Amino acid sequence: MKHKLSLLPALLFFSIAVIAQRPPSISSPEVHPDHSITFTYFSRKAQKVTLNGEFLKATVALTKDTSGIWSVTVPPVKPDIYPYSFTVDSVQIADPNNTHIFANERFKRSIVDVPGDQPLIHSLQNVPHGKVSYRYYKSGTLGTTRQLLVYTPPGFKANGKTKYPVLYLIHGGSDTEETWTKVGRANLIADNLIAQGKAKPMIIVMPYGNVRPSPMPDFTKDMVADIVPFIDANYPVIMESKGRAVAGFSVGGGQTLNIGLTNTDKFAYICSYAPFTTTEEFQKNFANWSPDANKINSQLKLFTISVGTDDFLFESVKKNMAMFEDKKIKLKSYIVPGGHTWMNCKHYLATTLQELFN
Amino acid sequence: MKHKLSLLPALLFFSIAVIAQRPPSISSPEVHPDHSITFTYFSRKAQKVTLNGEFLKATVALTKDTSGIWSVTVPPVKPDIYPYSFTVDSVQIADPNNTHIFANERFKRSIVDVPGDQPLIHSLQNVPHGKVSYRYYKSGTLGTTRQLLVYTPPGFKANGKTKYPVLYLIHGGSDTEETWTKVGRANLIADNLIAQGKAKPMIIVMPYGNVRPSPMPDFTKDMVADIVPFIDANYPVIMESKGRAVAGFSVGGGQTLNIGLTNTDKFAYICSYAPFTTTEEFQKNFANWSPDANKINSQLKLFTISVGTDDFLFESVKKNMAMFEDKKIKLKSYIVPGGHTWMNCKHYLATTLQELFN
Numbered sequence: 001m002k003h004k005l006s007l008l009p010a011l012l013f014f015s016i017a018v019i020a021q022r023p024p025s026i027s028s029p030e031v032h033p034d035h036s037i038t039f040t041y042f043s044r045k046a047q048k049v050t051l052n053g054e055f056l057k058a059t060v061a062l063t064k065d066t067s068g069i070w071s072v073t074v075p076p077v078k079p080d081i082y083p084y085s086f087t088v089d090s091v092q093i094a095d096p097n098n099t100h101i102f103a104n105e106r107f108k109r110s111i112v113d114v115p116g117d118q119p120l121i122h123s124l125q126n127v128p129h130g131k132v133s134y135r136y137y138k139s140g141t142l143g144t145t146r147q148l149l150v151y152t153p154p155g156f157k158a159n160g161k162t163k164y165p166v167l168y169l170i171h172g173g174s175d176t177e178e179t180w181t182k183v184g185r186a187n188l189i190a191d192n193l194i195a196q197g198k199a200k201p202m203i204i205v206m207p208y209g210n211v212r213p214s215p216m217p218d219f220t221k222d223m224v225a226d227i228v229p230f231i232d233a234n235y236p237v238i239m240e241s242k243g244r245a246v247a248g249f250s251v252g253g254g255q256t257l258n259i260g261l262t263n264t265d266k267f268a269y270i271c272s273y274a275p276f277t278t279t280e281e282f283q284k285n286f287a288n289w290s291p292d293a294n295k296i297n298s299q300l301k302l303f304t305i306s307v308g309t310d311d312f313l314f315e316s317v318k319k320n321m322a323m324f325e326d327k328k329i330k331l332k333s334y335i336v337p338g339g340h341t342w343m344n345c346k347h348y349l350a351t352t353l354q355e356l357f358n
Numbered sequence: 359m360k361h362k363l364s365l366l367p368a369l370l371f372f373s374i375a376v377i378a379q380r381p382p383s384i385s386s387p388e389v390h391p392d393h394s395i396t397f398t399y400f401s402r403k404a405q406k407v408t409l410n411g412e413f414l415k416a417t418v419a420l421t422k423d424t425s426g427i428w429s430v431t432v433p434p435v436k437p438d439i440y441p442y443s444f445t446v447d448s449v450q451i452a453d454p455n456n457t458h459i460f461a462n463e464r465f466k467r468s469i470v471d472v473p474g475d476q477p478l479i480h481s482l483q484n485v486p487h488g489k490v491s492y493r494y495y496k497s498g499t500l501g502t503t504r505q506l507l508v509y510t511p512p513g514f515k516a517n518g519k520t521k522y523p524v525l526y527l528i529h530g531g532s533d534t535e536e537t538w539t540k541v542g543r544a545n546l547i548a549d550n551l552i553a554q555g556k557a558k559p560m561i562i563v564m565p566y567g568n569v570r571p572s573p574m575p576d577f578t579k580d581m582v583a584d585i586v587p588f589i590d591a592n593y594p595v596i597m598e599s600k601g602r603a604v605a606g607f608s609v610g611g612g613q614t615l616n617i618g619l620t621n622t623d624k625f626a627y628i629c630s631y632a633p634f635t636t637t638e639e640f641q642k643n644f645a646n647w648s649p650d651a652n653k654i655n656s657q658l659k660l661f662t663i664s665v666g667t668d669d670f671l672f673e674s675v676k677k678n679m680a681m682f683e684d685k686k687i688k689l690k691s692y693i694v695p696g697g698h699t700w701m702n703c704k705h706y707l708a709t710t711l712q713e714l715f716n
Contacts, residue, residue: 043448103457105455
């Protein structure tokens with residue numbers, strides 16, 4: 001991980017002065033060359049500390065040394081980025097010594113990056129990098145100012161001579177506008193695919209998709225009436241459906257279907273990742289849906305749904321795929337191993353990004 | 359706070375399916391119109407939950423209802439942004455229901471924003487907003503690729519016809535490159551002061567300042583040899599000392615003195631906030647320092663040191679002020695109430711930002 005600590009007397013002095021009960025300097029997690037990982041936690045008082053991680057089938061216990069340092073080394077895991085947390089007695093926590101936090105509204109977990117022997121598609125590589133900008137836009141629909149993130153590709157020219165296509169990319173329920181970069185590494189995946197000539201230089205807009213109580217009709221309005229016009233006004237973009245894609249994961253995958261399929265004049269590319277489609281709203285929108293399949297098929301250049309066979313939504317996603325087939329909507333399905341995870345989600349993005357704007 | 363939750367059956371279903379042991383939907387913290395605040399935490403198993411906050415003189419206990427919901431309401435506090443955490447039995451944690459986390463490598467705390475009756479200088483106001491971009495640069499000095507954040511002001515033109523001055527703004531020890539925006543709200547302070555005509559439109563560069571084991575000589579080199587050239591090459595900036603300022607807090611305040619005073623040909627503005635100057639390196643650089651005061655005073659347009667009277671570094675900072683005075687270096691000192699906190703730090707920035715590039 002990036003922010004390793006060493007025993008620096010001066011900083012320790014500073015730390016002790018500022019925060020009482022300062023633990024000893026700990027580096028956690030430590031990923032070893034063989035892809036095994038050591039996790040470490042400090043507590044003199046805890047009775048029991050366990051590790052929960054998406055690379056584990058079951059939680060494992062950490063053991064304590066005489067100084068209060070708890071640790072465990074797990075055997076080599078498949079290179080990827082994984083969420084994990086500790087449970088200290090009854091309290092689930094993010095790893096206090098790891099700055100890489102899973103951006104989410106409901107749980108506090110950390111992420112560990114296990115690099116591959118060959119660089120993985122989401123890794124920081126020696127290629128030109130785009131940038132990710134945090135911006136505010138006014139949502140007339142929601143009556144508030146919201147934040148969104150905008151990835152602009154390497155070599156981006158703001159002068160308007162080049163017009164860029166735009167992917168609107170939506171996080172899962174209870175995630176935030178930062179989850180696609182901090183956990184999904186969408187920016188690095190795009191950097192790497194663009195460098196390899198496998199994806200077109202594009203702008204990627206990552207809004208905050210949570211709208212309560214109803215994630216769908218209001219966010220669809222926000223997207224069409226507020227977010228797209230904000231991007232059209234502030235970036236040199238292709239202002240036609242052939243220059244716009246919408247994609248999203250989980251609840252965001254459901255929002256993607258709702259936004260895309262009700263606005264095929266505005267988005268020619270729809271990529272839904274493990275969509276959560278059992279909300280009442282979704283049912284209402286699609287249960288008695290009588291689409292003009294010919295028209296939609298001629299408007300869309302790409303419509304994909306990706307899902308893992310171990311995804312708890314697999315059966316529901318399959319039903320939706322059958323529904324679209326039944327209604328004669330042309331659909332490309334990606335059924336792969338894996339569960340309802342951000343490991344899979346990164347894979348869905350890396351696959352479909354190569355099919356956009358061709 | 360931005361991300362409030364309500365009881366949405368569909369999302370709850372989703373949540374339960376994904377994460378076992380899901381607590382009930384909780385909104386914490388809740389700031390009331392009279393500036394009192396209710397903090398809430400869910401645990402059926404905890405024996406004791408306390409609140410630690412920089413608005414409190416001592417920790418306060420939360421009380422549990424029969425369903426396992428712990429809460430406490432603290433009396434009205436002075437409007438500001440404060441760090442806080444819970445201690446659940448023996449475990450200190452960030453508030454799991456609050457996405458606003460204090461960006462730091464060592465501790466996990468949350469932040470609560472208590473708005474003023476009149477908008478505070480760090481608040482999101484109805485003014486034009488700049489943007490904050492996350493970028494990578496190659497550090498030849500440190501032999502790695504590092505991230506930095508770049509604030510560009512509202513109406514920023516990349517076409518090169520306007521040349522902007524640049525403030526290089528450094529966080530405290532164990533903070534990260536995100537602390538100045540996520541806790542210090544440097545971008546919103548700049549937006550508001552620029553809108554009021556009190557600060558010049560400027561670029562603000564927020565690097566990651568931690569270098570181990572030695573925060574000073576190596577980061578000074580990184581700043582001069584890598585960061586400044588990266589900005590000069592990628593932004594339309596004034597490439598002279600009169601267009602460059604360096605500022606920083608705590609360990610970053612010490613780095614600021616080291617960077618600025620050893621490079622007065624490159625930075626005409628030096629603003630040090632509650633500097634931590636008792637490192638061996640700092641002592642070595644300044645103990646036997648024989649500056650050419652006339653030259654430095656003619657090169658610098660502004661040299662300030664800010665500190666609070668309750669700061670644990672107050673005596674050490676006063677000694678440094680006396681040292682500079684003794685060496686005839688022109689210094690403007692800001693001594694104000696308050697401690698070694700980000701509440702004070704925001705205030706130092708808001709004050710000195712108005713004096714830059716005039």
